[in-house]
Every structure is written in C-alpha cells, then in structure tokens.
Amino acid sequence: MLGMNxxxxxxxxxxxxxxxxxxxxxxxxxxxxxxxxxxxxxxETVFSLSNALGVPVxxxxxxxxxxDLVVVRSADVDVLTGDAxxxxxxxxxxxxxxxxxxxxQRIRQGKVQQSSGHPGTEHHVVLSGRxxxxxxxxxxxxxxxxxxxxxxxxxHEYEALTNEVKSVLLLEYPPDVHPATLDSLHLx
Numbered sequence: 001m002l003g004m005n006x007x008x009x010x011x012x013x014x015x016x017x018x019x020x021x022x023x024x025x026x027x028x029x030x031x032x033x034x035x036x037x038x039x040x041x042x043x044e045t046v047f048s049l050s051n052a053l054g055v056p057v058x059x060x061x062x063x064x065x066x067x068d069l070v071v072v073r074s075a076d077v078d079v080l081t082g083d084a085x086x087x088x089x090x091x092x093x094x095x096x097x098x099x100x101x102x103x104x105q106r107i108r109q110g111k112v113q114q115s116s117g118h119p120g121t122e123h124h125v126v127l128s129g130r131x132x133x134x135x136x137x138x139x140x141x142x143x144x145x146x147x148x149x150x151x152x153x154x155x156h157e158y159e160a161l162t163n164e165v166k167s168v169l170l171l172e173y174p175p176d177v178h179p180a181t182l183d184s185l186h187l188x
Contacts, residue, residue: 001060001061001062001078002034002041002046002060002061002078003034003035003036003037003038004037005059005060005061006031006034006035006049006053006060007035009053009055009059009060010035010053013053013054017031017032017035020049020052020053023052023053024048024049024051024052025048026045026048026049030045040081041080042080042081042082043080043081043082043085043087043113044082046060046061046080047115047118050118051118051119056092056099056101056120056171056173057089057101057171058089058092058099058101059092061078061080061089062089062091062092070091072090072091074088074090074104077089077090077104082113083111083112083113083114084107084108084110084111084112084113084158084159084160085105085106085107085108085113085158086105086106086108087103087104087105087169088103088104088105089101089102089103090102090103090104097175098172098173098175099172099173100170100171100172100173101170101171102168102169102170103168103169103170103171104166104168105124105165105166105167105168105169106164106165106166106167107129107131107158107159107160107164107165107167108160108164109160109161109162109163109164110160111159112157112158112159113157113158113159114155114157115152115155115156115157115158116155117152117153117154117155117156118152118153119152119153119173119174120151120152120153120171120172120173120174121149121150121151121152121171121172121174122135122149122150122152122156122169122170122171122172123147123148123149123169123170123171123172124142124147124148124149124167124168124169124170125145125146125147125167125168125170126142126143126144126145126146126147126165126166126167127144127166127167127168128144128164128165128166129143129144129160129161129162129163129164129165129166130142130143130160130161130162130165131158131159131160131161131165131167132158132159132160132161133148133150133156133157133158133159134156134157134159135150135152135154135156135157136150136151136154136156141161152171
C-alpha cells in the first residue's frame with residue numbers, strides 16, 4: 001500500500017524521486033525500493049515522507065473504506081517499527097474540516113523513541129503497562145486507563161517503564177491544516 005500511495009502522491013504533485021529525496025532526507029534508491037513495494041520502512045521514514053509530501057501518514061498507508069462496516073484485523077495491518085515503538089494504523093477518519101488517524105501502538109522497554117515533531121495533536125490512551133512521555137518540556141508517567149494529549153509540532157519522546165506498553169494513539173490534524181497545505185509549513 002505504501003509504495004502505491006507514495007508513487008500516486010508524488011505523481012499528483014509532479015515531483016521527481018530526486019526532489020522527494022531532497023525534501024525527505026531519504027536516499028533516492030531507498031525511495032525507489034519503497035515505491036516498488038520492497039523494503040521495510042521505519043516510523044521515521046514514513047513520517048519524513050508524510051512531511052515532505054505534505055500529506056498525513058494515513059494518506060500513505062491506507063486505502064479508502066469500501067463498506068459501511070469496517071473491520072480492521074491487527075494481523076492484516078503493516079507494522080511501522082522505530083527504536084522503541086511499533087505502530088499499526090487502524091483507521092483514517094475524515095470529515096469536512098477534520099482528519100484523524102487511529103493507531104495501535106506498542107512501546108518496548110529499554111529504548112527511547114524520539115520524534116522531531118509533526119503536525120497535529122497526539123492523544124494517547126494507555127491500555128496496559130506504564131508509559132513515560134516527554135513533550136513541551138514536561139514529563140508525564142501514564143498507567144493503564146490514563147490519557148494524555150499534546151500538540152505534537154515539537155520534539156517529544158516515549159519510553160516504556162514496564163516490559164511492553166500497549167496504547168491507542170489518535171493523531172488529530174488541526175482544522176486549518178489539510179494535506180494540501182502541510183507542504184507550505186516546510187516541516188522536516
């Protein structure tokens with residue numbers, strides 16, 4: 001799905017692989033592999049491509065629903081892996097003025113997952129384990145059932161305080177930021 005959507009978005013914007021490589025900081029050969037369906041991109045790679053193309057992550061990872069009843073099986077969803085985090089995008093929800101992405105998130109103990117920031121607000125609900133999130137110069141420790149939200153346009157990080165943390169991540173894009181205007185923010 002990523003390869004097909006990446007090629008489609010790049011073609012829609014009329015940009016070459018070389019230009020996308022420059023914007024995203026990802027090697028042209030790697031981009032070519034991703035477009036052909038090869039490779040296993042990291043979380044950082046997918047977010048870099050999202051920012052470089054000015055589209056939400058879900059525009060690269062999902063296809064539109066074809067029914068009024070939508071079932072997403074975790075085993076059928078591609079996993080984006082980072083240093084400490086595994087993300088599975090479960091759903092993209094879009095309505096006039098609103099865009100949300102819902103992720104199944106697993107955080108492994110022993111490493112810290114860094115994010116350089118991206119558009120939107122992150123909403124976290126911890127399902128099991130204990131999670132430390134540092135954002136906006138504040139550190140919060142969350143347990144099962146706890147909720148935290150923050151504007152994600154600044155660097156932030158996640159760390160599992162127990163063996164594995166299971167959580168739901170809801171990424172909410174601001175109403176004034178739509179895929180067509182993200183590129184004008186010059187995000188990296």
